[in-house]
Amino acid sequence: MKATIERATLLRSLGHVQSVVERRNTIPILSNVLIEAGEGGAVKVMATDLDLQVVETMPAASVDTPGAITVSAHLLFDIARKLPEGTQVSLEVADNRMTVKAGRSRFQLPTLPRDDFPVIVEGDLPTSFELPAKVLAELIDRTRFAISTEETRYYLNGIFFHVADDDKPVLKAAATDGHRLARYTIDQPDGADGMPDVIVPRKAVAELRKLLEEALDGNVEIDLSASKIRFTLGGEGGVVLTSKLIDGTFPDYSRVIPTGNDKLLKLDPRSFFEGVDRVATIATEKTRAVKMGLDTDKVTLTVTSPDNGTAAEELPADYKADGFEIGFNATYLKDILSQIDNDTVELHLADAGAPTLIRKDEKSPALYVLMPMRV
Amino acid sequence: MRDAKDTDEDAEADGLRKIIHVDMDAFFASVEQRDDPELRGKPVAVGGSGGRGVVAAASYEARKFGVRSAMPSVTARRLCPDLIFVRHRFDAYKEASQQIRAIFHHYTDLVEPLSIDEAFLDVTADRLGIGSATRVAELVRQEIRAKTRLTASAGVSYNKFLAKLASDQNKPDGLCVIRPGEGARFVQSLPIRRFHGVGPKGAEKMAKLGIATGADLAARDIAFLREHFGSFADYLYRAARGIDLRPVRTNRIRKSLGGERTFSEDISAGPALRETLDNIVDIVWERIERAEAKGRTVTLKMKYTDFRIVSRAKSLPNNVADKSEFARVGHALLEELLPLPLPIRLMGLTLSNLEHESGQEEERPDDAQLSLL
Numbered sequence: 001m002k003a004t005i006e007r008a009t010l011l012r013s014l015g016h017v018q019s020v021v022e023r024r025n026t027i028p029i030l031s032n033v034l035i036e037a038g039e040g041g042a043v044k045v046m047a048t049d050l051d052l053q054v055v056e057t058m059p060a061a062s063v064d065t066p067g068a069i070t071v072s073a074h075l076l077f078d079i080a081r082k083l084p085e086g087t088q089v090s091l092e093v094a095d096n097r098m099t100v101k102a103g104r105s106r107f108q109l110p111t112l113p114r115d116d117f118p119v120i121v122e123g124d125l126p127t128s129f130e131l132p133a134k135v136l137a138e139l140i141d142r143t144r145f146a147i148s149t150e151e152t153r154y155y156l157n158g159i160f161f162h163v164a165d166d167d168k169p170v171l172k173a174a175a176t177d178g179h180r181l182a183r184y185t186i187d188q189p190d191g192a193d194g195m196p197d198v199i200v201p202r203k204a205v206a207e208l209r210k211l212l213e214e215a216l217d218g219n220v221e222i223d224l225s226a227s228k229i230r231f232t233l234g235g236e237g238g239v240v241l242t243s244k245l246i247d248g249t250f251p252d253y254s255r256v257i258p259t260g261n262d263k264l265l266k267l268d269p270r271s272f273f274e275g276v277d278r279v280a281t282i283a284t285e286k287t288r289a290v291k292m293g294l295d296t297d298k299v300t301l302t303v304t305s306p307d308n309g310t311a312a313e314e315l316p317a318d319y320k321a322d323g324f325e326i327g328f329n330a331t332y333l334k335d336i337l338s339q340i341d342n343d344t345v346e347l348h349l350a351d352a353g354a355p356t357l358i359r360k361d362e363k364s365p366a367l368y369v370l371m372p373m374r375v
Numbered sequence: 376m377r378d379a380k381d382t383d384e385d386a387e388a389d390g391l392r393k394i395i396h397v398d399m400d401a402f403f404a405s406v407e408q409r410d411d412p413e414l415r416g417k418p419v420a421v422g423g424s425g426g427r428g429v430v431a432a433a434s435y436e437a438r439k440f441g442v443r444s445a446m447p448s449v450t451a452r453r454l455c456p457d458l459i460f461v462r463h464r465f466d467a468y469k470e471a472s473q474q475i476r477a478i479f480h481h482y483t484d485l486v487e488p489l490s491i492d493e494a495f496l497d498v499t500a501d502r503l504g505i506g507s508a509t510r511v512a513e514l515v516r517q518e519i520r521a522k523t524r525l526t527a528s529a530g531v532s533y534n535k536f537l538a539k540l541a542s543d544q545n546k547p548d549g550l551c552v553i554r555p556g557e558g559a560r561f562v563q564s565l566p567i568r569r570f571h572g573v574g575p576k577g578a579e580k581m582a583k584l585g586i587a588t589g590a591d592l593a594a595r596d597i598a599f600l601r602e603h604f605g606s607f608a609d610y611l612y613r614a615a616r617g618i619d620l621r622p623v624r625t626n627r628i629r630k631s632l633g634g635e636r637t638f639s640e641d642i643s644a645g646p647a648l649r650e651t652l653d654n655i656v657d658i659v660w661e662r663i664e665r666a667e668a669k670g671r672t673v674t675l676k677m678k679y680t681d682f683r684i685v686s687r688a689k690s691l692p693n694n695v696a697d698k699s700e701f702a703r704v705g706h707a708l709l710e711e712l713l714p715l716p717l718p719i720r721l722m723g724l725t726l727s728n729l730e731h732e733s734g735q736e737e738e739r740p741d742d743a744q745l746s747l748l
Contacts, residue, residue, distance in 0.1 A: 023662065026490050027431075027465065050465050113423045118465050178748045256747050289743060329744060331730075355747060373743045 001067025002092040003037040003060045007102060010089050011080040013058045014073070016239055017047035020054050020207060021073040032070035034117045035091065037063045042237065046117075047073050052204050053120050054211075056239045061088055068114040069093045076100070079107055120242050125223035125230055129191035133220050133233065137212045139173045140205055142184045142366045145335045147202050148177035155248030159205055162197040162250075163188055174253050180332050181253055181369040182339075196226040199250055204229075204243035211239050257369055258355050261348035263324075265294060267317035269345040273337040275301050275313045280330035282308040289373045290330045294349075295323040303330075318344075326352045327375030336368045391555060393499045393508035394623060396530045396538035397515060399475070399492035400547035403432035405525050406468055407461050417459055424448050424460030431463055435547055468492075471523050478518045482511055487623045493542075495535050497623035509552050516550065532558065536619035539571060558617025562589040570614055572607070589615055605682070632668050634659045635723025641680050643718035652705055655724045660698045663726055669694040672728040673701065675708040678721035687711060695726060 017033060025031045034046040041063050046055040079100055083089060087102040093111065100107040140159065148156035160174045169188035174181065200208075211233055212220070221232040230242045276290050279301045283289070293300040297319055302312045326349060337345065340360050348357040352375075358368040399405070403421040408414045418437035420430045430451050433442040440455035452458055472491045479486045482505075485497035498511045505511050512529040519527045530541025532553040540561070544551035553561050567586055568578045584603060586592050592615040600608035613619060636655055642648055652675075663670075673695065674688040687708045695701050705724050 019661075023658075050469065112429070116423045116463065118463075176747065178746050179744055181747060251748050253748075327743075353745060369747065371745045371747045373745065375743070 001035070001037050001069055002064040002090070003043050004062045004064075004088050004090045005043060005058065005060045007080060007083050007085065007087045007089050009058050011077075013045050013056045014077040014080055016056050016211060017045050017054045018073045018077040019210065020047040020049055020052055022049055023074070029070060029112050029116050029118070031072055031074070032112055032117070033073035033076060034068065034070045034114055036068035036114070037066050037091075039063070039066050046119075048118060048120065049203070050118060050120075051201065052207065052241070052243045054207060054239060054241045057237045059237070067093060069098060070112045070114055070117050071098050071109045075109060120228070120244065122228050122230060122242055123225060125225050125228060127192065127195040127225070128221065128223045129189040129195075130219045130221050131186075131189055133212050133216050133218050135186060136220050137209065137216060139184045139186065140209050140212075142339055143173050143175040143182040144202075144205055144209070145339075146175040146177055146180050146182040146368075147205070148175075149202070150177065153178070155199060155246055155250055158199040158201040158246050160197065160199050160250040160253075161195075163192055163195055169193065174250070176251075176253060179329070179371050180336065181256060182336075183253070183257075183367045185365050185367075195224065197250065198224060198226070198229060199246035199248065200229060201243060201246050204241065208241055211241060215239075256355055257367070258348065258350060258357050261350040261354070261357055263294070263319075263321035263349040265299065265317055265319045265347040265349060266344050267299065267315060268343060269337045269340040271315060272299075272345065273334055275315050276330050276333050276337070279303045279311040279313050280334075282311045283330060284308065288330050289327045289375050290333065291325055291327045291375045293323070293325050294319055294321075296320065321349075324352065325375070326356070327373040328356075328370060329373055332370055336370060339366060339368070391499075392497060392533055393501075393511075394532055394535055394538040395496040395498055395508060395512045395515070396535070396542040397475075397479070397494055397496065397512070397519075397527050398529070398539075398542045398546070399471075399519075400526045400528055401432060401434050401438070402471075402492035402525070403463060403468055404434035404437070406464070406471055408434060409524050410467065411461075414459060414461070418442065418455050418457060419459050419461060420448070420451055421461055421463045422448060423462075424452075471525060474523050475519055475527075478515060478522065481518075482515060485623045485625055487625060495538065495623045509550070512550055512552075516548075534558075534617075534619035535621055535623065536571065536614055537561065537617055540565065540569065543569070553617075559593075560617075562615060562617045563593060565589045567592060570611070572610065630729060631674075631725050631727035632659070632663050632670070632729065633674070633723055633725025633727075634662065635676065635721055637678075637721045638719075641718035641720050642722075643715055645713055648709060648713070648715075648719075648722070649706065651722055652709055652724070653702065655722060656698065656702045656705055659724050659726065660701055663701075668726065668729050670726040670729040671695060672726065673704040673708065674725045674727060675705055675712075676721075676723040676725070677712070677715075677719045679715075679717040679719055681717060683717075685712065690728065694730065701726065 021031060030049060036044040041060050042057050043060045044055060044057045046053060083102045089102040092099045096111055098109045098111050143159050147158060156176060163171050170185050171188045171192055172183060172185045174183040208231055215233045218234060223230045227245055229245055233239045280290055280303055282305045283303050284305050284307055291302045297317060299315045299317045300312060304310045336358050342360045346359055346361060352372055355369050355371050358370060404419050407419055407421060418440060419434040420437055420442060422429050422431040430442060430444055430446045430448055432444050437455055437458055442451045442455050468491060479494055479496055483496050483498050483502055487495040498508050508531050512531045516527050516529055519525060526548040528542050528546045528549045530538040530551050532538040532541050533555050537553045537558050541551040541553050566588055567573055567581050592611060597608060597612050600611050604611060634655060642651060671694045672688055672690040674686055676686040678684050689704055689708060
């Protein structure tokens with residue numbers, strides 16, 4: 001194999017795929033990136049962790065000898081990063097070594113054969129639809145913070161996508177860690193009708209979100225089956241991310257979304273966030289609870305720490321129901337409040353032991369449910 | 376130092392544990408032989424057969440010819456002309472690995488996986504009331520055979536060091552028990568190379584010092600070992616006596632995340648130090664992002680050429696917000712230490728006081744947080 005690629009092009013593509021590669025691998029070839037130089041002057045790079053793979057095709061300045069090989073992903077990325085701007089990078093394979101040349105630099109890297117490189121077998125992906133990258137990014141941003149990291153409940157370690165017929169056909173994304181839930185609803189895209197329920201793993205979500213950042217103006221093509229999902233960004237010659245789906249059943253989350261909470265609190269999410277953040281300063285790691293005292297048109301936030309004393313702050317609010325007290329994990333509350341880009345946020349409360357519904361307003365596509373803490 | 380030794384032995388005797396080390400036999404190759412009857416009883420190598428392939432795993436039939444993992448395929452074929460090469464199927468190995476893990480967890484929650492095909496189990500608590508660790512090891516092996524149609528070897532003893540040595544003793548499909556009181560004698564006869572942590576370089580160094588077996592090692596006092604092996608000495612001293620107090624660790628809750636680099640050449644100049652720090656920031660920050668960890672304490676550690684260690688830490692009022700803040704704090708810590716009195720051979724950077732993004736670390740003593748599901 002011999003190919004020459006503009007340094008910026010190589011760096012950009014390697015940047016897209018290399019973060020899939022785990023730093024520590026028990027299987028050596030998983031540390032490598034597959035590089036394939038084709039007849040047509042395009043070079044494909046691919047990285048995998050067996051559950052997730054990212055493939056990108058980039059234009060080469062020239063392909064002298066087509067071929068394919070694998071080398072350490074992080075090494076090649078670090079080298080490309082440090083090469084001078086504007087240089088042409090030549091990649092040439094001979095005698096089990098890949099020679100990387102650019103300007104006055106020359107590296108010789110060990111390789112492993114391409115035949116050993118594992119590729120995820122996609123199989124048939126019968127459901128296909130498109131989403132604007134901006135919409136997909138928003139959907140991820142509004143839900144991913146609630147994904148569980150608890151491995152024993154592996155079926156919560158991702159974002160759950162499913163279609164439904166509410167007033168109209170919709171596509172919903174939901175994530176929960178058992179303490180809070182985030183859900184985002186959009187109009188059902190053409191082609192998504194009848195798709196299987198799927199759970200996209202956390203790492204795939206994170207990698208996809210990074211890729212979306214550079215392609216926010218385009219559309220993303222999504223193809224899926226009950227076991228695999230493929231995201232194609234930037235059409236032909238773009239980036240393709242394929243992930244296995246989490247093999248499990250997402251709980252029926254709709255039953256934890258409260259519908260009859262009759263105590264409505266409205267206030268400014270920013271001053272609410274800042275108030276919670278301030279009083280939580282004295283909270284020790286173990287008791288991170290913030291107590292909210294609700295009275296007519298005001299909320300009093302208090303934190304009591306056995307070691308650090310007490311903190312209190314009073315906030316103006318719109319509240320007409322009976323006064324009561326409720327406690328929340330300050331971090332969870334802040335996570336949700338930081339999602340609300342509006343002058344008011346609605347909290348629909350029932351009592352100190354029941355789930356609270358939080359949203360911008362009733363038209364908002366995003367909805368959050370937070371379970372209180374005993375205080 | 377006699378005191379230290381006595382305390383160790385007492386500590387081990389006080390809380391006598393039951394540890395099992397389970398190790399699958401020629402794992403990758405066995406999975407291939409299981410799934411393809413044609414391969415059974417034949418020398419099989421998993422890996423690329425091409426001019427440049429490497430053997431990833433070899434069946435026991437192939438090992439008889441001297442075929443070993445990590446050997447170039449060309450060499451392997453020369454040793455064993457009938458060797459059959461098969462491509463690896465990681466999915467199949469992963470699936471078997473998950474089945475095995477599930478079996479371990481049936482017997483105990485204290486499982487420490489070492490890799491895809493081996494783990495330590497602490498069965499002191501005897502959750503199922505089986506009565507003997509040897510019996511548990513037998514049951515685990517039987518269940519592995521029944522559910523995966525693969526064989527495993529197990530070692531049973533009262534610490535991790537001995538259990539691992541034991542599992543290696545009667546491979547394949549074997550079981551070996553080292554009972555309390557037998558550890559020291561067992562270790563005496565072992566060649567030094569079988570001690571975990573002693574590689575080819577270490578063995579070479581020991582040979583020069585006249586240490587070839589566990590008995591040779593046990594004959595040296597701790598001062599001698601410290602002089603020649605530094606911080607490794609305490610481990611060697613205990614291992615030579617069959618003592619190992621390390622607990623079986625399940626998925627530990629991380630308290631810190633970091634990384635360090637030892638250099639091939641000592642560094643003392645400011646620009647080189649700063650560049651090195653940038654490199655370490657890159658590596659460590661990636662780990663932090665991957666773990667979705669947030670923390671507010673940054674610690675810089677350096678080891679001088681005379682092996683003295685200096686470290687400086689700074690805690691921020693809030694979590695380190697991003698990579699540039701992490702780098703900034705790291706550099707501020709470095710600048711405080713400049714100019715260095717001696718060149719350094721190692722630099723490390725750590726983020727601690729961790730709080731994980733999901734708040735999972737807050738394992739509350741009381742269950743104040745109510746559950747949604």
